[in-house]
Amino acid sequence: VLYPNLPESGLIVLIGASGAGKSTLARTWPASQVLSLDALRDTVSDDPGDQDATADAADVLKLILERRMARKLNTVIDARNIEQSVRVELVMAAKRHGMPTVAVIVATPLRVCLERQSPRPTIRRVPEDVVRAQHRAMVHSHQRLAAEGFNTIVFADTLYRLEPFLKQLSQ
Ligand code: ATP
Ligand code: MG
Numbered sequence: 001v002l003y004p005n006l007p008e009s010g011l012i013v014l015i016g017a018s019g020a021g022k023s024t025l026a027r028t029w030p031a032s033q034v035l036s037l038d039a040l041r042d043t044v045s046d047d048p049g050d051q052d053a054t055a056d057a058a059d060v061l062k063l064i065l066e067r068r069m070a071r072k073l074n075t076v077i078d079a080r081n082i083e084q085s086v087r088v089e090l091v092m093a094a095k096r097h098g099m100p101t102v103a104v105i106v107a108t109p110l111r112v113c114l115e116r117q118s119p120r121p122t123i124r125r126v127p128e129d130v131v132r133a134q135h136r137a138m139v140h141s142h143q144r145l146a147a148e149g150f151n152t153i154v155f156a157d158t159l160y161r162l163e164p165f166l167k168q169l170s171q
Contacts, residue, residue, distance in 0.1 A: 002029060003159050006102055006152065009074040011065070011094035013150070015081045015141055016106030017134035018126040019116035024166075025106060025156055026078040035061050037079035049123050058086075062093065069097040082137035084144060091149045103150040104159070105142060110135045 006012065012029075014022040026034045038048040040060050045053035061077070068075045081087055087103075094101045113135060117125045126134075145153045 005154065005158070007100040009072055010100035010102055010151075011069065011090060012074070012076040012102045012104060013081050013087060013090055014076065014078055014104050014106055014156075015087075015145075016108065016138050016156075017080065017082070017110070017113045018131050019113035020106040020108040020138070021156070022078050022080070022106050025104070025159070026076050027169075028159075029074070029076050033074050034076045034078050035064055037061060037077075039078075062089065065090065065093050066096075069093055069099050072097070072099065080134060082134055082141055084141070084148065087141070087145075087148055095149065100151045101149060102152040102154065103145045104154055104156050105138065105145075106156040107138065108156075 014025060016022050023036065023038070026036065037054070037057055040057035041050055041053045042048040044056045044060060047053065061079075065075055065077070077090060079086075081090070091101050110132065113131050114128060117128075117131065142153075
């Protein structure tokens with residue numbers, strides 16, 4: 001059991017701005033359980049940053065999620081997930097298969113999200129005003145998650161296993 005405060009198998013939706021640390025957190029789960037929108041953009045277009053490939057990547061993500069939920073397999077969605085419409089679709093897929101749903105809010109301070117943009121290659125850097133808007137949307141989403149049907153709502157920093165994992169990464 002990776003996180004005792006989460007269901008053993010369910011849909012885990014990471015929510016956070018660029019640079020919040022979603023992909024880093026996602027790496028604490030087995031790779032096969034993680035659906036990354038960036039990785040799927042790469043799969044469909046040979047370019048993880050190609051925004052024009054987002055719709056196709058999201059289609060593929062939803063198809064894989066559906067098949068995994070049908071098998072009752074734990075699945076983590078590594079994307080910003082700051083739009084209500086996006087989250088509602090994910091939750092509906094889980095509910096169709098009677099799977100529990102978890103929202104993990106990656107509420108890293110805006111200042112840190114912005115600082116983490118500068119070391120990135122230019123092509124992966126998200127403009128400051130965009131990160132600000134994403135961060136605002138993350139904060140705003142918090143109050144809506146229960147009504148959207150999430151069974152569990154947690155903050156990423158309360159998933160205690162992250163700390164030893166990050167130490168191990170930096171060794
Ligand atoms: P994006 O939405 O742009 O994909 P992201 O939320 O996936 O962003 P990450 O790529 O996971 O963000 O993290 C950004 C940077 O912050 C990485 O360089 C990572 O090493 C660092 N980082 C992430 N989480 C932590 C943490 N808990 N402690 C220290 N550094 C972290
Ligand atoms: Mg990421």
